[in-house]
Amino acid sequence: MSAIIETSGLSRLFKQNRAVDNLDLEIQPGELFGLVGPDGAGKTTTLRLLAGLLYVTEGSASVAGFDLRTQPESIKPQIGYMAQEFSLYAKLSVLENLRFFAELYNVSKTEQKERTERLLTFAGLTEFKERRAVHLSGGMQKKLALACTLIHQPPILLLDEPTTGVDPVSRREFWNILTELHLEGTTIIVSTPYMDEADRCSRVGLMYAGKLMVCDTPQNIRHQIEGELIEIFPDNWQAAHQIVSTIPGVLEVQTYGEALHLLVEDGENQLPKIETALKQEGIHINGARLAPKRMEEAFISLIRRIESEAEEIADE
Amino acid sequence: MMNNGKPAITVRELTKNFDSFTAVNAIDFDVYHGEIFGFLGPNGSGKTTTIRMMLGLVEPSSGTIDVLGTRVNQGVGDIRPRLGYMSQRFSLYNDLSVLQNLQFYGKAYGLNKEAMEQRIGEALEMSGLVGRENTQTKELSGGWRQRLALSAAILHRPEVLFLDEPTAGVDPVSRRAFWDLLYKFVAEGITVFVTTHYMDEAEHCHRLAFIQRGMIIAYGSPEQIKHEKMQGQVLEISPSDSIKSIKVLREAQQEDRLQVEEIELYGSLVHIIAVDLEEKKLLVKEILGQADIDIEQMTIIEPSLEDVFIASMRD
Secondary structure: OOOOEEEEEEEEEEOOEEEEEEEEEEEOOOOEEEEEOOOOOOHHHHHHHHOOOOOOOEEEEEEOOEEOOOOHHHHHHHEEEEOOOOOOOOOOEHHHHHHHHHHHOOOOHHHHHHHHHHHHHHOOOHHHOOOEHHHOOHHHHHHHHHHHHHOOOOOEEEEEOOOOOOOHHHHHHHHHHHHHHHHHOOEEEEEOOOHHHHOOOOEEEEEEOOEEEEEEOHHHHHHHOOOEEEEEEEOOHHHHHHHHHOOOOEEEEEEEOOEEEEEEOOHHHHHHHHHHHHHHOOOOEEEEEEEOOOHHHHHHHHHHHHHHHHHHHHHO | OOOOOOEEEEEEEEEEEEOOEEEEEEEEEEEEOOOEEEEEOOOOOOHHHHHHHHOOOOOOOEEEEEEOOEEOOOOOHHHHHHEEEEOOOOOOOOOOEHHHHHHHHHHHOOOOHHHHHHHHHHHHHHHOOOOOOOOEHHHOOHHHHHHHHHHHHOOOOOOEEEEEOOOOOOOHHHHHHHHHHHHHHHHOOOEEEEEOOOHHHHOOOOEEEEEEOOEEEEEEOHHHHHHHHOOOEEEEEEEOOHHHHHHHHHHHHHOOOOOOOEEEEEOOEEEEEEOOHHHHHHHHHHHHHHOOOOEEEEEEEOOOHHHHHHHHHHO
């Protein structure tokens, strides 16, 4: 299968700042690809470049077989792009918003009727179709925005943090819709600050300072992190943090509020040793367990590794 | 540091009507001294109205709110200096530098010169912004801005801190740093009332309330709520072909051959939510086997607070 999106040395500079730096990316048709990274890593710029909304400074890219630099107009019908601040028309109803985007993309009148009905059902908005967009909840607005993005039936979707600020119920509903699209074969690239969403993707790219640092399946990324995860809830996490950091076999310590997340060699054997060490220092433990590694721990561990390598280079 | 059993905030029978619409419907809860209390609910469930009433900005239709022993139904009055507030869109001044923003808040809270210098020093240290005092605020990334905003909100050393979705849209590393900071305050005795959409953050609150359609539907520690509210379990399957697995499992569900609550795709894993999963494991194996799908791994995992939240919102 040949890639539906392919970039080679793709870069975008804003003045001296390389917002996207030498990006090589290959997305296969039907992938649900997650883009993660700290604020300012270049996720939004990447999506806007692929959507043809920004000029390419260096490198090349093809989207759905068209050259991003020379054929951007041919790419537009192939993609649906939902910006973070995607704007609906507040005073128009749900249905009117959908019709507006249908007109914009030259969807014929006969097709419009069929598609709007299908999308309203799909997004669970049928009973709200006469409601003005401004009176929808945040979660419903996002679903309407997605429906508008889908009106011209693009084979590729580019979604920039579509669930930020959305409550968990709406977020899950939104992801169920994405899963449906994924099952139908739509190619999706979605950026997100939620690591559980990254876990739901078929592949994940981690960006840092404009570069793609890691790109793999969620399982393989989790396996890149050495050790097993132990969660401990001590009564004095600050003191506990210092003690566990010195125990041999403890590879990494992450704090989360009052909880400590440790990456250790041989968790099964290590857990009782750690509990004993803490108790000897007079620290009470409210709970300790081996837990599966999640994308969240992997992300934090990878970012730390990248940052310390960056510092070493800067020191030399 | 745990609570000492004395409520810093007591809310009783609190109700707010807007015309014929009841935004908040006779809710009761306590927030204890020195705890982090999470207030969770879908968009439009009454969270923001409740916070505004607690801050004395909106007058309740009925019921009472006591904060630090003072009735605040008609405004917080004298206790205002003892409260701190940081909203989702915190009002830092983008064109001012880091230092100027802190000085602005220091003056607004009426700190004297000596206290101002000392507290600003501490705030810079705490938020990790030492050396960046003269950076314009708009040049800071989202995570740094949140930490600066938090430091500004506690510049006057409030006893109770209200945070309304303080980490929306902030990356995971910055969110961790923000919560580490919050726990430092709590260790110093500050009481925190926080709303969030991140269920992993809720998992780290001492106690929680779930609000839906203006009513509290769950209340207690994360562990308590999990035990009381979660009926089903989660079965995690790692199949050879996850997309095909979802299709055949959902088909079986529609034809009533497989009775489960939900079948969801998690990357290349499949999650099934149901009661009596242990009994259903065999059936799942059989259905996948008939479709020539191999199972690499199949385990019952603990439901997350998010699973619980979603399950209780559906009841």
